[in-house]
Amino acid sequence: MGFRPTSETFPLLLVINPNAGKKSSSEHLTKTIQPALDHAGVPYRVIETTSKGFAQEYFRENIRQIFIDFVQSLAASSSAVSAQQGDTEGVTGTGEGTTTTAAATTAGPPEVVLKIMVIGGDGTVHEVINGVLQGIHGSSPSSGPSFVNDNFRPKVELSIIPTGTGNAIATSQGVMNPQDALDRFLAEKSVPLRVVQVSQRNNNTSHTNTNTTTTTTNSNGDNDSSSTQGAWKPVVYTAVVNSFGLHCATVFDAEGLRGLGNVRFKASVLKNIAFLKQYPARVELFGPVQKYDRSSHQLIANATTTTTSPQQDQQQQQQQQQQPSVTLPGPFTYLMLTKQSSLEPGFVPTPFANTSDEWLDILAVQNVGRGQILDILGDALKDGLHVKQHENVEYYKAKVVEIETPTQGRLCVDGEFLDIAAGPEGRVRFEVVSDPNIQLFHLCV
Template sequence: MGIIPTSDKFPVLVVLNPHSGRKQGLEAWENTVKPALNAANKPFRLIESNSQGHVISYFVDNIKPILTDLAQSLSTVAAGAASAQDTIMNPTSAKLQIIVLGGDGTVHEIVNGILKGVEGTGFVTDAFRPQVEFAVIPTGTGNAISTSLGVTSVQDAVNRFIAGKTVPLRIMSVTSLTTQLYTIVVNSYGLHCATVYDSEEFRHLGNDRFRQAAMKNVENLKQYEGKLSFYGRTQQYNRATTSLVDSSSSNDNIARTDTNTATLTLPGPFTYLLISKQASLEPGFTPTPFAKTSDDWMDVLAVQNVGQAEIMQMFGSTAIGTHVNQEHVEYIKAKTIELETPTQGRLCIDGEFLTIEAGPEGRVRFEVSSDLNIQIFRIFA
């Protein structure tokens, strides 16, 4: 016997964060998203976030029964049927669709809640590996994922969901001796991390809170000690050819595959450091223009030990991505990276903050995991 996916009859999970961004999520839900789901005859289940951390807790506690219900919604048919055979060959044809009315932080919480909820349980296997498909409605502050995919409005996001085309949403793992997290947008150290941290006091300004916090930190510019090490294959932006160049030769198999020997090191100190999966972090701010949501690379933007003039020059060119041609900017694509700091520091992870302990014991490793049971997410594009 085989199974035919009937997950089109399974309710869409709608995660509403009414406090995100300028608090437009509820209006977008009532006026645009809910009517579209009703018109398309798509059943839904509304999950409303009532506090910080509520979404991640919800999915940690409920993802196993949700997946159980999804599996039970699949119909058994004779093994000889063509559709059943297709399902046997492709166990990922079972789909859990989630509409997010909120920011990138809400998506971050859902991803981590799902993966923590199924960790070590055997719910996701070769025999049953559902795809989790996100439709992100841009009602957050930065809306990095939506902006990077070219989503221009709430209606545009809804239209893409109804059209049904998805691309992989690759996630990054962030690992230290004490921490295991997954990120979908950006990890940062130095000026960017300090900006996000200080932006909380300007939250009432919406997107402008980041600009205000950035100017505050530029006026009191600091350098942040640390070493960034790259493992395996990398690509570096070459300003002379205005292209990305593979940094390992075709015969250097060790450089391409070894994850224990660093093939490239940036010694710092860092003024500005980003490790991202998204090209844009908000409209008009494209710090990693070659980043792709759906590939297996992390894009690194590093500025080492510069002053206010160089940082302001970089900021002035990030709207269209031409800052990569500036002499003080390093742009690297990698799959495995480690950050080590000589003193205790702070790392920003999709808007959350992680304390980095000093020395090798506090080393943080960033990877785009190749584990198929982790890379189960897609996004409507």
């Protein structure tokens, strides 16, 4: 298959990972999706991934041209419609006023909605998101002028046909199978899909997946932080889950067990519980924080976020940016920072997570033994009961989270791995940034 950018109308890019989950993507494409799109009259281009990293590289290299072709094709179909109507409404066909509906025109900058359907799992979605953002912004939003700005800010609407193993994003929206996902795409309803910016300060960062290690060397000089330790540099964006400790070790070991199919996570978690470790780290939450209160069963705002005047509000915000609102000293048995409530059907580690809000949900379990973590994870499999039941489970919502490990550590970032140096040099920051040039993604629901 493969995709060739053309100037034809292509309202949909279809990215298929034939290797996802039980390798059923191709069958879903030919038997269900293509007939439905043909019936609905939706033209599409197919991009078939051939290896790990393919989708990310594809979008990094081609996203600019894709937008050019897309806008041109909308303009062309807009002028064709206006010609059919005798051009009575003065449509020029230059692309100005282009909206999602090719025929419609409005005042102001063009609203462009690029639709991408992913037939695969969360790893493929992660690659698409990172490829699009790297193609738009280069290595970081501060690395130079970007073609996405106040004058051109497209939406990227993702429809996820869940053929992967976990399918966390789809499952968290209650999408249980490919047909359900297809119906939702055709219904044309979407919500914002916020991504988490993962940043490091040091000049050399090692971002690893099981097949490749990418080392990024930042060019110094562009400071976007007042810290004496230098600017925060985005390393990767995540939409699913960031973790440390048992969950990260489980995902890492499960990669080596792909031959076992979908039971590889179960095998890996049992192994990591049998040889349970505690993972030393300090985690700091900055800015406003909400904590789950087990007695009232509510998320309660941290007292320090209450303000009385706009002036105090500003002062307090500055203080909150510098001083952590909450510090978790570790060591951690289990730590998860996520935008999704569920990681697979029935497993709901972070029940209050919302893909569209600007909070990062944090599940922290510090220094518990084998029996306790088994009970906690068992209750997480009962639609998130662990949060209500276990006093060793701490649940927060925060805007900014930083983690530092006293020895070399490993983080899982949407199924890929970030090896971090010991101490302040390796510190990692997670933030649901409000930059509208980053938060371009929407999700069909």
